[in-house]
Amino acid sequence: MIITLKISGKFFDEENSANLEIIKKSVLSLLKNEHRVAIVTGGGGTARKYINIGRRAGIREAHLDLLGIWASRLNAYLVAFYLGELAYSKVPESLEEFIEKWGTGRVIVTGGFQPGQSTATVASLVSEAINSDLLVLATNVDGVYDKDPRKFNGAKLLPKLNTEELKRILEFSQSVNAGTYELLDPLAIKIIERSKLKVLVVNFKNLDKLLDIISGNINTGSLILPV
């Protein structure tokens, strides 16, 4: 199987190496089972820091996006260097470069590509380009809920849903200001739809049990299927 892991930037904010260890464990178990792995990292706190300074200073949106992209690449380099021989050491800066490096057979770790694209969109494009069987979104909630669990007490986690249901649940933010992209923005969803990608939303802290989750031994997260 070919698996794309999208790792939210917030997991690089804490100055410890435990989160790197979770990613490595996950990758190692997948590789040992003959799967191939691509990783897309978000920009997290570093991106926010630079975008904040830049916005206060009056830098334009497209350039703020670029600062966020470079921050996400810094996170990508951290993962790539930590994975060592398992990963390709250079972080690609476009989908074309990603596809090219994918041909090496290594784990390819990438950050953002272009202004106006969230790293979720990057992960979708990557999944499409390498024919991923599964796009895993590692985030800080346990999956997709029928309503926002931070606002509604009775919010229920949905173990399985389709993209039409997802779109109804998500109130898509119309804003695409740098750094404020949601889990899955409209463009990401369109890519997911046009290539009928399968998406799994899981809590980052369960990422090292991904093999068991995929095989159904552990029930957690939400699986989003094409209509």
Place this chain on the structure above:
Amino acid sequence: MIITLKISGKFFDEENSANLEIIKKSVLSLLKNEHRVAIVTGGGGTARKYINIGRRAGIREAHLDLLGIWASRLNAYLVAFYLGELAYSKVPESLEEFIEKWGTGRVIVTGGFQPGQSTATVASLVSEAINSDLLVLATNVDGVYDKDPRKFNGAKLLPKLNTEELKRILEFSQSVNAGTYELLDPLAIKIIERSKLKVLVVNFKNLDKLLDIISGNINTGSLILPV
């Protein structure tokens, strides 16, 4: 003023050089009046040809997008070479490269950047990045109508509208299959909104009178203003 010209790919389909001449005239008159010009070219028939062969052959959507992008770059090279000393001779392959070349002071001609982005989105990102005062969409209709003029007899051209009105008029196609992007797709509109860009939709055949249109001497086209 800084002006971005988005030229629909279909104007490269006829094997004559008259359309190149229209573009050059437009650029020359703008430069003579101290404006700066950026040009974004669509992929047109060449893009469709390669995407069609590729889709029939089962090539993936992301790669079809890449074929379309390379075709749009071919159109961009044709324009850049025809403009000669006025333009930068290299077609940028990303927004970062575009911004870098823009610093040379020349006309920069570009095609597409990344899969999942229409050339309209590219034109919006470029406009945002270089702080364009006006994004001109040169197309084969006279502007934006209140309904589709190909279907409705009484369709009226709107000389002025805002982005909210535009969104109501356009029935956005949900499909983002390679080669089927509309005049302005949702992502392009979001960029236009977040940076409050001014957009002028004009008929390509009037492009050489752009100065007069901008100054109000000629009344044609539709001006789209931020809310």
Place this chain on the structure above:
Amino acid sequence: MIITLKISGKFFDEENSANLEIIKKSVLSLLKNEHRVAIVTGGGGTARKYINIGRRAGIREAHLDLLGIWASRLNAYLVAFYLGELAYSKVPESLEEFIEKWGTGRVIVTGGFQPGQSTATVASLVSEAINSDLLVLATNVDGVYDKDPRKFNGAKLLPKLNTEELKRILEFSQSVNAGTYELLDPLAIKIIERSKLKVLVVNFKNLDKLLDIISGNINTGSLILPV
């Protein structure tokens, strides 16, 4: 064996995917038999279209060559994307880059390199650089004839000839205008001579039987041997 396939640009002019299928079959059978394969694609109708518009518009010869080269790269990308995992996804833009990518062990697909060089010269240089055992020219005639078969009724196909005989037969066009290069121009022949390359001219429609032709099971085409 190491085999270089030079595929005439005209086989990309028809908007069907059958010709892609012939190329893939040929490549698959060669790879299955432990051969290595390099592919060079011509520019064909797309090249002619852009060169024609450009020449009418007064663009210089060197730049027309560049338009032709970019068109040939578009054909190369089409082949590379169709071959998928078998091929390297990036089309090299110089011999140095070709040699570098050749080290990956994949099929490398390339178009033109530099103005003033036909894609036949590119194929010869590539053959020399990677020590090809055979340079196959896939074209729309059955091989080399003793006179031009389009003009002379009794023209006979030569199953075997040497480079000296070839040079006598070919009346080398002295023109090197962009887009008018012959099957084998003088520079291509010089490279073939200096490195004593073996050349096979075959009809493109027989390309999928290349293994049988090479092994002598099928008699077709013309073999050109060094003196």
Place this chain on the structure above:
Amino acid sequence: MIITLKISGKFFDEENSANLEIIKKSVLSLLKNEHRVAIVTGGGGTARKYINIGRRAGIREAHLDLLGIWASRLNAYLVAFYLGELAYSKVPESLEEFIEKWGTGRVIVTGGFQPGQSTATVASLVSEAINSDLLVLATNVDGVYDKDPRKFNGAKLLPKLNTEELKRILEFSQSVNAGTYELLDPLAIKIIERSKLKVLVVNFKNLDKLLDIISGNINTGSLILPV
């Protein structure tokens, strides 16, 4: 005059844009007086954050240096984007690229180049390559003291000294662990000596008065002269 500004990474740590404003003021006043300006930014807190996580995770020194270099480039992009049209938008990644971009006539902003080189060494190499009349080290102390002012009460600021005196004062740290480079490491000093560069150490908060300091209207900082 040609002036190289080396800005310590720590001035990018606070999430405000005031420090960017100081840099811009300094650059604007220099440019208005026909000077040319190159800027080298340190990695600061962002570099330390990534190097710390990486070191705890067991990543090798050369790769930790690379993380620090990418962090310093993020700071360089922030400055370049803030300077807008005054600066070249691309941050060079080697001295060769720096020299190339310097030819554009713009302010060039750079971070680190290669592992094993501090950004002070980068600033020295840059000064040498572009024939700088002055290398300004903007730091958080008022200049060079005869002893360490943080340890000794009676430490005196030296308004003028030569490189021999400097070397005696500085107890060069033998360690070149990533992120622990001093103000001027031995390699930086050797470059300064071999090309007889003039160095001015000033407090960052006085950077916007640089013109007055250089012309002698304001007495602050330490001037280091070749022997």
Place this chain on the structure above:
Amino acid sequence: MIITLKISGKFFDEENSANLEIIKKSVLSLLKNEHRVAIVTGGGGTARKYINIGRRAGIREAHLDLLGIWASRLNAYLVAFYLGELAYSKVPESLEEFIEKWGTGRVIVTGGFQPGQSTATVASLVSEAINSDLLVLATNVDGVYDKDPRKFNGAKLLPKLNTEELKRILEFSQSVNAGTYELLDPLAIKIIERSKLKVLVVNFKNLDKLLDIISGNINTGSLILPV
């Protein structure tokens, strides 16, 4: 006027800087008179040294060509660095890159581009691409003779001739072994013919009087005109 100077590699073989001085004088006088200058350097003794070692060691012709090209680039860097601010500091590695850098308005210095192309061909392509009014071949003889002056006593220098006469005089070597290319090989002549370039052959030691030679104040060298 736009002038391309092709400087034979042999002028870099002597370890003195006098020849650099001749080149600089020539360039300075041309620039002062509002001409633009492109320079192409041969590989000379350095190229021969590396090609000789390589050939004895059995390295292939295409790779020997690459060694020669890198040697010619070393000569180009020497000239570019010596010209300082007058020249662009980066030596282009392809015609596309040459054209791109030419847009900077500086003197562009280049060595070879691709295997199978002499630096005379490079100079012809460059002349064609930038629309040179004159291609100057600086060599170690005084011009073109009616017979080989090293063999025939009564050989007469031809002050003016056309390309047809040139081709009759030159017995073109059929060999294109790396490093043995003649003053003007057949491909160079074809480029010269197709774009009707004007060529001046002069003795290198007169290069600093080029302005006087061009204006007719000094009679030396041979002028080759298109038919």
Place this chain on the structure above:
Amino acid sequence: MIITLKISGKFFDEENSANLEIIKKSVLSLLKNEHRVAIVTGGGGTARKYINIGRRAGIREAHLDLLGIWASRLNAYLVAFYLGELAYSKVPESLEEFIEKWGTGRVIVTGGFQPGQSTATVASLVSEAINSDLLVLATNVDGVYDKDPRKFNGAKLLPKLNTEELKRILEFSQSVNAGTYELLDPLAIKIIERSKLKVLVVNFKNLDKLLDIISGNINTGSLILPV
């Protein structure tokens, strides 16, 4: 084991291919025994030639360093081309590029990276980045002596020493003028210390017996161990 071979530039000065053969033998025996090999080449006579001309002509130190670096890359290409399929055909131009190419599994051959860095420093950085078990310095003496054997008769070769002893023996030249770097300059030693690299100094003419030297079957050279 991972082994870095640093080959002094002087072994490329003689115009024969015997030294290439020694390098190849050494590499082949190492690869056959499952070791991985990186090679760093010095600039030798070619570097000195260009630096000498350049210095006489008044070119700046940083640019002289660049000429020396390009010369070292020429030597690297010669080795890479001679090693053929064993080596990666492209010579990296930075440590980042080196690390990237190292991932291909081939022998990577490199010259210099950046001005201000000797090729010994390059070899140390490379060793650190790829986690080399041994850095072999192939030179023209038999190892490290307790005093300079060219000056003192009773100088004794040290079969084993540590970096502290090495530093005492070497009187480090303070000059870092282009082309005058010593066997191990201070920066190289610092890298060696910070990553505790093991260094073997051997006579180049014994390089083809490296396996026996490493295994202790042949006693020659000096082993430098971390403190």
